[in-house]
Amino acid sequence: MDKPISTSTHNKLRLERYIRTAIGIVISAFLFWRIYNVVVLQQHFGADTWVRFGLSGLILGGMYALIAIGYTLVYGIMFMINFAHGEVMMLGAFGGYFTFEILRFIPAPTTASPDLNFLNANPFLSVLLAFVVGITISATAGFYLEKIAYRPLRNAPRLILLITAIGASTILQNLAMLLFGPQRKNVVNPDVLDRAAGWVINVGGNDVLISYTGVFSLVLSTLLMIGLFILVQRTKLGRAMRAVAQDKNTAFLMGVDVNDVVSKTFIISGALAGAAGVMWSIHMGLVNHFTGFLPGIKAFTAAVMGGIGNIPGAMLGGILLGVIEAIGPAGMGIDFQLKDVIAFSILVLVLIVRPSGILGEKLSEEKL
């Protein structure tokens, strides 16, 4: 039954809403003025630069979106923020890297080119293998993460789960550093997927490179998102996941094996993060134990921005954040090094102005 809300709390809530709106308007006005000033009045950058920024933002945003979905799925089902999710993505990135490394040392000579290796002899198969390996590693990591670290705490207070997640994140990061060493590793792609190769288009008299790796990442992340959406909306497992998210006890009464659904949710989240990790390897080209940290936090920001628990919200949030981060520094005329600050400012702003996110609804009391 609904608890009656007293008038004084009601007024306080209203006041709070006004303050939020006011802060929102002030900040939007400032941003608008700033961007107008830089982009329209100063004309520092040509159209080609904006296209280049926008494109790299979309590509990065696709990866953020894939990772953000994992935060949102897990939150929806367990009401916890899985802060080790970035590390799950990092493991996937290593999976991709090592697959390429191994394949590069398998000789596949032909009469025309006796030095040929497997990686360049079968580039598409190699990429496919990299994704299979990366996704498998991350999905497995997600599965065991839940089973070992979170399941024993199913009925513990939420804060304990959160601390455990942060602990798991640190452990995974350090484990990766011990195993693979702290230095950054260059990911060597098959030659056809060279990071400098791509289509060149002309924008306002200047060339803009649309890299193959970028297009590949963007297309693949879009396909995976569509696939996930179909899974959640149209399949029996997806329905069970939504049922568990909406009402765990009633899901039990329908015959849903809730533990199994939670496990599968972590597997799916891990798989998507793994795919993002392999994309990161292929497109960004550098991996180490720290690779998952920033994308992880940014994807978390994206999930909050879109409305935590809301799947389309996580997708939208991810893409938006990628784009904002890419064009933000130039748009506001600030140092490019500050792009990470933008993401975290957004997190703080969203939490102040609209804690429920863009597409999120107000969390019901029952859920909190």
Place this chain on the structure above:
Amino acid sequence: MMLHVENLQVYYGAIHALKGVSFHLDKGEVVALIGANGAGKSTVLKTISGLLRPREGSVTFEGQVLEEVPPQDIVRKGVIHVPEGRKIFPRMTVTENLEMGAYIHADRAAINRDMESVFERFPRLKERRNQLGGTLSGGEQQMLAIGRGLMAHPSLLLLDEPSMGLSPLLVEQIFDIIQDINEQGTSILLVEQNAQMALAIADRAYVLETGKIVMQGTGDDLLQDSSVIEAYLGGH
């Protein structure tokens, strides 16, 4: 004996909610469990369906002991619990809610047939089939909750206050439907605050008071009983 509950002791932390509840239900019966707020009626149903574990005592259904079986497997034995407050999945459509009811079944054609028969019983649900559960009226949600329960093919249906918050006309209807479901072969354990209606359709009934069964008898007997009339039928 289809269902046999023996000396149930159930706690919520330190709160002793059931203090040795025993009763039984025979195949084909409608058994009512009546009692005031907080008597422990819902607790009994939750313990049978496995959402709660008894500290002591046993639940036996068709010769099988249930209290160690996880709730999702109890459903597969044919014990279906329609919980208090309907508990419709609010962000799923009517059709999806019914699909969830059939979660334990795989035969697509049979599920579709069952859905049609639910729609036949509740034409209102058919009109609203693509509407989100959370936007239905209380009465419609109750119909959906019962329909969702039927999708599982219960042999024993546990109904927790199906008449709660409904208009008298709708209460009448819901009780007719319950009787009809029973006539088609489903045994029913009915928890109700509306003792009048519940006793009228029950073969037998138990009165629960602060975690103990204090009275039992046929529905008609209890309807005549002066202390029941005093306590639960508004006394005359």
